[in-house]
Amino acid sequence: MRYRVAACALIIASLSAGAAMAQARQAAPATCSRDLFQNEAGFRLQQTRLAAVGNADQATQCIAWRQHVAYLQKARAVFATCQSGREREENVGLMDTGLAEYRVLLADRCGKRAP
DSSP states (O other): OHHHHHHHHHHHHHHHHHHHHHHHOSSSOTTHHHHHHHHHHHHHHHHHHHHHTTTSOHHHHHHHHHHHHHHHHHHHHHHHHHOOHHHHHHHHHHHHHHHHHHHHHHHHHTOOOOO
16 A cells, blocks of 8 residues: 555655646647646545545455545546656556556455445
8 A cells, every 4th residue: 555655655756847847738639727726736635535545444445445446547647648758658548557556456355346
């Protein structure tokens, strides 16, 4: 769990620079500056939530992990839309890696959701 929190912290650091660069780009949609800023704030919130459930029961952890996956999907879409070049590749890649790791974690520890 500490690894995941540390990984989120690394992502947050890379987002700060990305948000500033997105503001300078003119070709991006009008909402990109706001969306990237919200991504950064959201990652901090997610980091706090994940740390809070580190010692929680399995059901509580599964809920938090599912919420985190949903957030990563949203954040990935923002990066894919609002960034370009190497920055986009790096951030989308980080989101893809995080999504893959949490999906494995969910499958291993939480099983399928009830329909």
